Amino acid sequence: MFRLPRFFNVVRRTLCTSAEDMGKKGTFFYAVRKGFRPGVYNTWDECKQQVDKFPSAVFKKFATEEDALAFVRSQAKAPFTGRSEGCDPEVLPPRNIPSSSKVVLLGSKRTHEDFEDEGESSVKRVKLIEPPKPTASAVSSDGFTYMGDAVVVYTDGCCSANGKIGARAGIGVYWGRDHPLNVAERLPGRQTNQRAELQAACKALEQAIEMNFKRVVLYTDSKFTINGC
Structure with a gap:
């Protein structure tokens, strides 16, 4: 099974407010690309729960849901190299969200x-x-x-x-x-x-x-x- 997606659930919420209105009212979407549960969140508090204390978390604020979703799904594919870092004995949540799975x-x-x-x-x-x-x-x-x-x-x-x-x-x-x-x-x-x-x-x-x-x-x-x- 395998790499699994930058996989986990992208949290999608249906909003009736248009992108233009959202900008005017100060409504933002918080995209978490690397965190405990990658996805798009409506509040900073929700976003913070997913990235706080997560190693090398990747997240960003957007004015539109479309841009936020694109950010979550766009994970640059780095060339494969054998890693030489030391091994941390503590079991932590996955550091990377896979792009594909089997x-x-x-x-x-x-x-x-x-x-x-x-x-x-x-x-x-x-x-x-x-x-x-x-x-x-x-x-x-x-x-x-x-x-x-x-x-x-x-x-x-x-x-x-x-x-x-x-x-x-x-x-x-x-x-x-x-x-x-x-x-x-x-x-x-x-x-x-x-x-x-x-x-x-x-x-x-x-x-x-x-x-x-x-x-x-x-x-x-x-x-x-x-x-x-």
Whole structure:
């Protein structure tokens, strides 16, 4: 499942006031591109709740809803590079909202060793299909977020000094704020960024199988992982 959209719900509210009238009356739309729940909000207080204490939050005020929505949906695609930042052991909300997503239909379980080879010839382990509309996602009382009948999860991997002696890599799996299944741990074996990204995705899918989920929307910022599936 995969990167998942700059995905989350864009909050759309129907307003009867025209753009011209809104400007005159001082009504604004607050667009959150990167925050706890990306979307468009009508008040600063609502916007602040989504960006306050969120790492590298991206938000802006607009006079029209159209411009605000365009800002939320326009995420520049940066070139892919292996990251070299240190790994924060704390599990935080996803730092990036994906631009596209896929649904994983879970099948037979495989071991992590199946992904040891970082070549592009790895055997495909999942079938990818187009997901339901992202606006259908919602947090359930069980603590999971769903998109239709598929559960949503975010994964990430990082490696400091990637490709060098003394490299240290870690993986992260994020199911929701303070969720008991969240993972932040050291990567076993070879310490590389690509292995960390793959291991994080494998960990999330294994957890989903253990929880008897049949469909999963998995968000990752790793092009290597996406292309490998």
